[in-house]
Amino acid sequence: MSKRTLNVALIGSKFMGRTHSNAYLKAPMHFDLPVDPVMHTITARDKADLESFAPRWGWRNHTTRWNDVVNNDEIGLVDIGTPNHVHRDMAVAALEAGKHVACEKPLANTLDNARVMLKAAKKAAKSKARNKTFVWYNYRRCPAVALAYQMARAGRLGKIYHVRCFYLQDWAGPDTPMLWRFQGNVAGSGALGDLCAHSIDTARFIMGDEIREINGAILKTFIKERVVLAGGAGGEISGKGAKTAKKKAKSTVDDAVLFTAEFKGGAVATFEATRLSTGDKNGNRIEIHGDKGAIRFDFERMCELQWYDATLPEAEQGWSTINVSGPNHPYAEAWWPAAHAIGYEHSFINQVADMCFTLGRKKPVVPLPDFEDAYQTQRVLEAVTQSAKHRCPIKLSQVK
Ligand SMILES: NC(=O)c1ccc[n+]([C@@H]2O[C@H](COP(=O)([O-])OP(=O)(O)OC[C@H]3O[C@@H](n4cnc5c(N)ncnc54)[C@H](O)[C@@H]3O)[C@@H](O)[C@H]2O)c1
DSSP: OOOEEEEEEEEOOSHHHHHHHHHHHHHHHHSOOSEEEEEEEEEOSOHHHHHHHHHHHTOSEEESOHHHHHTOTTOOEEEEOSOGGGHHHHHHHHHHTTOEEEEOSSSOSSHHHHHHHHHHHHHHHHSTTOOOEEEOOGGGGSHHHHHHHHHHHTTSSOSEEEEEEEEEOOOOSTTSOOOGGGOHHHHSSSHIIIIIHHHHHHHHHHHTOOEEEEEEEEEEOSOOEEEEESSSOOBTTTTBTOOEEEEEEEOOSOSEEEEEEEETTSOEEEEEEESOOTTOSSEEEEEEEESSEEEEEEGGGTTEEEEEETTSOGGGOOEEEEEOSSSSSTTGGGSOSTTOOOOHHHHHHHHHHHHHHHHTTOOOSSOOOOHHHHHHHHHHHHHHHHHHHHTSOEEGGGOO
16 A cells, blocks of 8 residues: 655755755655655745755755745645744745644744734644644654653653753854844844743653743843844854855844743743853753652753662662663664664654654654644743843733
8 A cells, every 4th residue: 555645845945944854855764654755845045055955955846935835735744944033924824725834943933923823723723634733843852852751751750849951052152143043023032032942842841841930031132233144144053154244233132041930830940041152062951850850961962861760779879871772762763773873863853753643643752842832932932031121020821
């Protein structure tokens, strides 16, 4: 019997364009999927770039007109890998055209836009097409994070007291030009939506709990002006090699964010994210302490989960390092023999596999965030912004 296939259109061909393309290519090779993704059309703004990108990554068609792919009857899934301010229009148009939608994080640049997207997703879920939505909070699909989730669900952490999240990068110094990530009307926020959104999602996911209140947030912009681009945005996240003009423009986002929070279940948490933490490249770390055990995860050592079992006899207690690459670990069966490590790109491949499992009515390895789930993270981003602006605590119940 031939397998079901799903024609995919991806919008965005740069950083996330590459990670998503790679994921659609690899997922059917490593997983036995009920539905195989077909790389139908790649869309972005730069025609010349698309002409080389499409054949290189295995896309059958390319176009600069995203509206066309959204309304193409052959497309089943629209994947949005563009800057945050256009997520809303693309997602709503795709949902209204009866497509499943996978959208990059954060869900939108503003809570208002995220709410419009959520409304469209709810309507689409009830339609004949029963469209599904997914959001690329891909760190959930690092095997060590997925294992932490499974251990927390199995009660191994017990009652959670403390959560400590920090997401530290260092690429946004004064020489980094005025990229879209520094424009408030495009990105929505800086380190908050770019990095901390991942931490908020990871904490909510592992704990299975929601933030009740934000206390004392700081949003700090250290570098107030940046040189504007004189052409393309250059390479990597930092715009390496981009041509710049002499003129400067105002940065309208935070370079760093810090806040404390309380979860509904009573745990207290600290969050810190910055793109100016000299020496830290992608230090996405989370530490959770419960009365039965504790975990630590650091993305820069992504295959490891630090685990402390407080139920062991006292003399035997101590931190251990679990090499989360099998046997019996989440996603391990799809990859290499035990301790033959995987990397960043595998979190995206694992996500494509879980999206295809979901669309084929099978269970994902661990739960995927949909628009409803990502909307809860967006509410936290808004509460943090309000707390910093008004210099006061903000209850999440005040943020609809
Ligand atoms: N999940 C993660 O770990 C992760 C990592 C980086 C970025 N992101 C998110 O992915 C999204 C894209 O980020 P990026 O780093 O890939 O950006 P990028 O600047 O590298 O690429 C953006 C792409 O979007 C295209 N684009 C921009 N505006 C468009 C428009 N109006 N119509 C059609 N195409 C348009 C550009 O041509 C480009 O191909 C953002 O939402 C970002 O927050 C997520």
